[in-house]
Amino acid sequence: xxxxxxxxxxxxxxxxxxxxxxxxxxxxxxxxxxxxxxxxxxxxxxxxxxxxxxxxxxxxxxxxxxxxxxxxxxxxxxxxxxxxxxxxxxxxxxxxxxxxxxxxxxxxxxxxxxxxxxxxxxxxxxxxxxxxxxxxxxxxxxxxxxxxxxxx
Numbered sequence: 001x002x003x004x005x006x007x008x009x010x011x012x013x014x015x016x017x018x019x020x021x022x023x024x025x026x027x028x029x030x031x032x033x034x035x036x037x038x039x040x041x042x043x044x045x046x047x048x049x050x051x052x053x054x055x056x057x058x059x060x061x062x063x064x065x066x067x068x069x070x071x072x073x074x075x076x077x078x079x080x081x082x083x084x085x086x087x088x089x090x091x092x093x094x095x096x097x098x099x100x101x102x103x104x105x106x107x108x109x110x111x112x113x114x115x116x117x118x119x120x121x122x123x124x125x126x127x128x129x130x131x132x133x134x135x136x137x138x139x140x141x142x143x144x145x146x147x148x149x150x151x152x
């Protein structure tokens with residue numbers, strides 16, 4: 001690894017060090033994600049309800065549209081809302097649901113999507129893309145809470 005740094009530009013080495021520091025050091029000292037799902041649902045029930053309604057609306061629209069259309073960005077909206085307001089655990093539950101429901105809608109809408117391999121590919125690619133989104137947004141939320149705690 002060290003030999004690779006000698007051939008990389010200085011800008012790349014700086015970005016690598018910033019990224020490593022950002023990933024390794026927790027943004028705050030308090031355990032943010034350690035509460036139970038029940039406590040989270042009691043505390044953030046309005047946000048979870050709004051995300052569920054948005055998710056249902058996107059699912060209904062997707063079900064009544066062309067199965068070849070990609071709705072991944074629309075499925076990402078309730079996931080992003082939960083990642084920014086509640087936590088990444090709730091958002092991951094919605095990511096799993098959307099990663100399953102969207103390929104199922106395509107599976108029912110077109111015979112080309114009825115292969116097990118195609119279904120699994122669609123499931124895993126949606127899961128990976130949406131999970132990267134919510135993990136990034138969850139990290140941003142932790143950074144905001146860290147800055148808020150430092151201002152106090």
